[in-house]
Amino acid sequence: MRQQNPYKKDKYDHLVVREEAPLLEWLFANLKQSKSKVKATLQNRGIKVNGKLVTQFDFMLRPGDKVSVSKTKKNDQFRNRFVKIVYEDRYLVVVEKNVGILSMAAGHSSLNVKTILDEYFRRTRQKCTAHVVHRLDRDTSGLMIYAKDMQTEQLLEHDWHNIVYDRRYVAVVxxxxxDDEGTIANWLKDNKAYVTYSSLVDNGGKYAVTHFHVLDRSTTYSLVEFQLETGRKNQIRVHSADMGHPVCGDIKYGNGDDPLHRLCLHAYVLCFYHPVNHQRMEFETPIPVPFRKLF
Structure with missing residues (x-):
C-alpha cells in the first residue's frame, strides 16, 4: 500500500521553526502575506505542524517544528454541498448552511448539519460531536455555530445574549x-398549530425586537438587512409579514411571492466573543448572488 506524503510539494510551502513562538504570531512574522490572508489560511485548516492539522492561533511552536502552509485557502478535508466549514478550533466550529437541510435531526429526516459534522469529526479522528447551540430553519441559509463539547455548549447557551454581539440576516421581501430603516417590536407566541403570531400587548409569549435597514429596492421587491436584538422562533419572518412586506418564498407567513423558489432569508453576519478564550470572532458571508440579481 502506497503511503501518502503529508508534505505534498504541489499543495504546501514548508518552513522550519527556529525560535519558540505562538503559531499565529510566528506566521505573521515569517509569511509574506497580509494578516487577513494568514488568518483565513489558519481558520480554513490550511496549516500543518509536523504533518498534523492545527487551527489554534496560540498553539506553541518549538525550535525544529516543521510548519506546512497550504497554497490554497480551502479546507481539503471537508466537502459537502449542504454545509461549508468557515472556521474551526478545538472548542467550536462555524459553518455556512445551505437551504434544504435541518440544523439537527427531527423525526425521520436524516439530512441535518449535526449528522454531517459528526461524520466529519469521525473521519478526521476528532474525539468530539457537534452540539447544537442555535438553529436556522430548514429553508434559511447562512452562518451557525456548533460546539464540540458539552462544556462549550453550556457556556454559549447560558450566556448567548452577551456572547453574541452582532447577528444580521439579509432577505428579499x-x-x-x-422606510429606509426602523425597528419592529412586539410579543410572539405559537398557537396550537405551531404558527407564530404577534401581539402589540403582552400575550404570554416572548418579547421580540428586530431592527431593519433597506439595502436596495425596486417597485416589486426590497433587499433588507435585519439585525436581531432578540432571537425568537420565526422572528424575522413574522416581523417582516407584520410590516406588510413578507419574506419572499415564505410558504408559512408569505403572500405567494416566490421569485427564487426558495425562502429568501440568509444569516450573513455572526459576531461573538469566543466562549473559552474571549477573542472577538467576526464572520460575514456574501449576500447570495440570486438575491442581488433581482435588483
Whole structure:
C-alpha cells in the first residue's frame, strides 16, 4: 500500500521553526502575506505542524517544528454541498448552511448539519460531536455555530445574549418598502398549530425586537438587512409579514411571492466573543448572488 506524503510539494510551502513562538504570531512574522490572508489560511485548516492539522492561533511552536502552509485557502478535508466549514478550533466550529437541510435531526429526516459534522469529526479522528447551540430553519441559509463539547455548549447557551454581539440576516421581501430603516417590536407566541403570531400587548409569549435597514429596492421587491436584538422562533419572518412586506418564498407567513423558489432569508453576519478564550470572532458571508440579481 502506497503511503501518502503529508508534505505534498504541489499543495504546501514548508518552513522550519527556529525560535519558540505562538503559531499565529510566528506566521505573521515569517509569511509574506497580509494578516487577513494568514488568518483565513489558519481558520480554513490550511496549516500543518509536523504533518498534523492545527487551527489554534496560540498553539506553541518549538525550535525544529516543521510548519506546512497550504497554497490554497480551502479546507481539503471537508466537502459537502449542504454545509461549508468557515472556521474551526478545538472548542467550536462555524459553518455556512445551505437551504434544504435541518440544523439537527427531527423525526425521520436524516439530512441535518449535526449528522454531517459528526461524520466529519469521525473521519478526521476528532474525539468530539457537534452540539447544537442555535438553529436556522430548514429553508434559511447562512452562518451557525456548533460546539464540540458539552462544556462549550453550556457556556454559549447560558450566556448567548452577551456572547453574541452582532447577528444580521439579509432577505428579499415582497413589495417596495417605504422606510429606509426602523425597528419592529412586539410579543410572539405559537398557537396550537405551531404558527407564530404577534401581539402589540403582552400575550404570554416572548418579547421580540428586530431592527431593519433597506439595502436596495425596486417597485416589486426590497433587499433588507435585519439585525436581531432578540432571537425568537420565526422572528424575522413574522416581523417582516407584520410590516406588510413578507419574506419572499415564505410558504408559512408569505403572500405567494416566490421569485427564487426558495425562502429568501440568509444569516450573513455572526459576531461573538469566543466562549473559552474571549477573542472577538467576526464572520460575514456574501449576500447570495440570486438575491442581488433581482435588483
Amino acid at each position: 415582497s413589495g417596495e418598502m417605504a
